[in-house]
Amino acid sequence: MPEGHTIHRLALDLKKTLGSEVVRASSPQGRFPEATALDGMVLGDAQAVGKHLLLFFGSEGACVHVHLGLFGRFRPVRAPFPEPRPTVRLRLVGSRACWDLVGPTICELVGEDAVTKLRARLGADPITSSPRPRTTWPRVHASKRSIGALLLDQSIFAGIGNVYRAELLFLLGVHPETRGNELSRKELEKLWSLARSLLARGVQANRIVTVEGATRRTRKRDALYVYRQRACRTCAGGIGSFMCGGRTIYYCPRCQPAR
Numbered sequence: 001m002p003e004g005h006t007i008h009r010l011a012l013d014l015k016k017t018l019g020s021e022v023v024r025a026s027s028p029q030g031r032f033p034e035a036t037a038l039d040g041m042v043l044g045d046a047q048a049v050g051k052h053l054l055l056f057f058g059s060e061g062a063c064v065h066v067h068l069g070l071f072g073r074f075r076p077v078r079a080p081f082p083e084p085r086p087t088v089r090l091r092l093v094g095s096r097a098c099w100d101l102v103g104p105t106i107c108e109l110v111g112e113d114a115v116t117k118l119r120a121r122l123g124a125d126p127i128t129s130s131p132r133p134r135t136t137w138p139r140v141h142a143s144k145r146s147i148g149a150l151l152l153d154q155s156i157f158a159g160i161g162n163v164y165r166a167e168l169l170f171l172l173g174v175h176p177e178t179r180g181n182e183l184s185r186k187e188l189e190k191l192w193s194l195a196r197s198l199l200a201r202g203v204q205a206n207r208i209v210t211v212e213g214a215t216r217r218t219r220k221r222d223a224l225y226v227y228r229q230r231a232c233r234t235c236a237g238g239i240g241s242f243m244c245g246g247r248t249i250y251y252c253p254r255c256q257p258a259r
Contacts, residue, residue: 004159005202050158069105
């Protein structure tokens with residue numbers, strides 16, 4: 001599933017290529033008939049909140065809410081723009097660019113109230129939230145759940161997924177099963193600072209890169225510290241894994257000892 005950096009980069013690219021333009025909207029697949037109502041409107045803004053994409057059209061508060069889920073893709077189409085495939089849920093065409101949305105978990109037309117409720121149920125987003133969000137520390141500090149599970153809870157940390165949580169906990173030196181109420185405030189603040197830094201780096205590179213010195217051109221296995229790795233880059237020990245929060249997490253038993 002795409003993590004928050006991907007959605008933020010997508011919002012930036014959509015705004016850059018289609019923003020402030022009259023957009024032709026259609027649903028070749030037919031599963032988003034509301035596209036007809038958007039056809040000919042101006043795309044005013046594109047925003048990301050965690051793993052959710054919000055596209056704002058016109059002046060009446062019309063918003064397309066998209067969540068890509070596991071299989072969704074929202075990709076640009078090269079000119080000259082061919083006829084869309086029948087699997088395209090939403091096609092957006094401007095004067096210079098064309099984008100096709102395929103396989104999203106959510107693609108719906110919503111109003112201002114729904115957008116407000118969505119923002120309210122999501123936690124702090126490392127890319128857009130403050131350096132020290134007010135609600136994160138009290139919720140983590142009061143929880144007996146593992147920090148590995150808490151990092152995937154989108155009502156606490158919006159935008160962090162399976163890859164980033166493994167890399168963040170490795171860089172912090174914290175075992176994934178450490179309970180939230182066992183973390184010090186200093187550790188949580190460092191975790192948040194790392195998240196802000198790494199996700200911002202991911203937006204810029206348009207991919208997850210956590211290893212110091214790695215770039216967007218670095219091979220995937222050389223751009224990560226522990227996620228799906230065989231050996232730790234720091235101590236050369238074997239990488240462990242187990243189910244945590246419904247997903248497999250990777251960690252270094254030596255560098256991230258249990259408490």
